[in-house]
Amino acid sequence: MLNVVVVLLVVLYSVVVVVDVLNVVVVFVDVLNVVTVLVVVLYSVIVDVLVLNVVTVFVLVLNVVVVAVVVLNTVFVLVLVL
Numbered sequence: 001m002l003n004v005v006v007v008l009l010v011v012l013y014s015v016v017v018v019v020d021v022l023n024v025v026v027v028f029v030d031v032l033n034v035v036t037v038l039v040v041v042l043y044s045v046i047v048d049v050l051v052l053n054v055v056t057v058f059v060l061v062l063n064v065v066v067v068a069v070v071v072l073n074t075v076f077v078l079v080l081v082l
Helices: 002-081
Strands: none
Touching: none
């Protein structure tokens, strides 16, 4: 009878340990999911910022080109007048 009780206790204990390990795995997977979501969000923010930077640089280059054209036109008009 005592042997049966001991075997039952050992089985119960191993089940509890397995459940604990499973819980740890579930928590780990949850943490991984959160980390994955954070990485995806960060990546999209970084990509957005990079795209914004490219657009900003493009606008700056366009401004420089416009200023250069205006300066060239002014020089051209001055040369024609003088």
